[in-house]
Amino acid sequence: MARNKIALVGAGNIGGTLAHLVGLKELGDVVLFDIVDGMPQGKSLDIAESSPVDMFDADFKGTSDYKDIAGADVVIVTAGIARKPGMSRDDLIGINTKVMTQVGQGIKEHAPNAFVIVITNPLDAMVWVMQQATGFDPKKVVGMAGVLDSARFRHFLAEEFKVSVKDVTAFVLGGHGDTMVPSIRYSTVAGIPVPDLIKMGWTTQEKIDQIVQRTRDGGAEIVALLKTGSAFYAPAASAIAMAESYLKDQKRVMPVAAYLSGEYGVDGIYVGVPVVLGAGGVERIVEINLDESEKANFDKSVTAVRGLVDAAKGML
Numbered sequence: 001m002a003r004n005k006i007a008l009v010g011a012g013n014i015g016g017t018l019a020h021l022v023g024l025k026e027l028g029d030v031v032l033f034d035i036v037d038g039m040p041q042g043k044s045l046d047i048a049e050s051s052p053v054d055m056f057d058a059d060f061k062g063t064s065d066y067k068d069i070a071g072a073d074v075v076i077v078t079a080g081i082a083r084k085p086g087m088s089r090d091d092l093i094g095i096n097t098k099v100m101t102q103v104g105q106g107i108k109e110h111a112p113n114a115f116v117i118v119i120t121n122p123l124d125a126m127v128w129v130m131q132q133a134t135g136f137d138p139k140k141v142v143g144m145a146g147v148l149d150s151a152r153f154r155h156f157l158a159e160e161f162k163v164s165v166k167d168v169t170a171f172v173l174g175g176h177g178d179t180m181v182p183s184i185r186y187s188t189v190a191g192i193p194v195p196d197l198i199k200m201g202w203t204t205q206e207k208i209d210q211i212v213q214r215t216r217d218g219g220a221e222i223v224a225l226l227k228t229g230s231a232f233y234a235p236a237a238s239a240i241a242m243a244e245s246y247l248k249d250q251k252r253v254m255p256v257a258a259y260l261s262g263e264y265g266v267d268g269i270y271v272g273v274p275v276v277l278g279a280g281g282v283e284r285i286v287e288i289n290l291d292e293s294e295k296a297n298f299d300k301s302v303t304a305v306r307g308l309v310d311a312a313k314g315m316l
């Protein structure tokens with residue numbers, strides 16, 4: 001069987017990390033695309049030269065020509081600009097809407113059967129622009145945010161409880177912004193919900209509230225430390241988990257920015273919700289029960305996403 005082909009549009013910090021992870025995990029051959037001449041070629045060659053050491057078989061090609069993404073099974077998009085200290089994700093909307101339109105046309109023309117994962121911010125609006133630009137079935141166009149936000153939440157919870165991250169599950173719903181909704185009720189240690197762990201004396205409500213806020217500010221915390229760009233290791237790892245679930249039909253249940261058609265009372269936009277991700281793309285949207293306060297926070301987040309989508313619409 002031929003190897004899968006994975007096209008990475010945007011070969012910056014996240015794009016380069018994605019290419020390396022695809023190689024290490026032997027998910028397929030990689031096409032690394034960027035508008036900067038030489039950079040995708042240089043990163044591709046560098047990663048290919050690491051393959052004899054790490055013992056993986058994959059082809060790497062750097063390019064600035066959309067023809068090279070032809071026949072890609074998965075396209076992961078990080079093209080655009082990343083934020084600098086003091087900027088919110090929403091500040092990127094002007095430039096990145098234009099970039100998504102351009103990239104979407106390239107994907108539509110050369111990789112019409114691809115499963116598309118968008119990482120570019122502001123995420124929920126950019127994945128909407130990508131779906132519009134490609135005209136693809138919304139089940140085949142998703143945004144990566146929830147896996148990252150819940151990974152941050154899981155990391156902080158594991159640190160607090162002093163247990164393995166492997167035994168911590170967590171859910172973050174809503175938009176990928178300040179209004180995201182980390183759910184305490186649906187977060188567990190080996191199946192024990194966090195509210196029960198508070199009752200068991202493992203932590204306090206106050207500490208959990210701090211962790212929820214740190215999760216919401218997770219991206220900004222990294223931006224403030226790095227000063228020259230935004231997070232890239234955890235975002236890349238998160239998108240790879242989604243690509244793997246699609247390529248291997250794993251049917252993993254993951255929070256992703258998915259197109260909603262009435263689910264959660266939302267229609268016609270992308271918002272972070274749990275889904276089943278398999279060979280059909282988004283195979284099922286999981287409608288979990290939200291209590292009053294979760295619902296109010298989710299609705300607030302949806303309103304923020306709608307505002308961004310309207311702003312992007314105005315720029316198209």
Ligand code: APR
Pocket residue numbers: 009010011012013014015033034035036078079080081082083092096099102103119120121122229230231232235
């Ligand atoms: N087509 C292709 N690539 C482009 C285009 C375009 N029209 N415009 C910009 N790029 C490339 C840049 O040349 C750069 O190499 O996108 C790359 C982005 O890389 P970085 O600046 O290193 O940003 P990164 O950290 O990878 O983040 C990318 O993901 O998480 C989001 O907020 C983040 O929107 C940002 C994106």
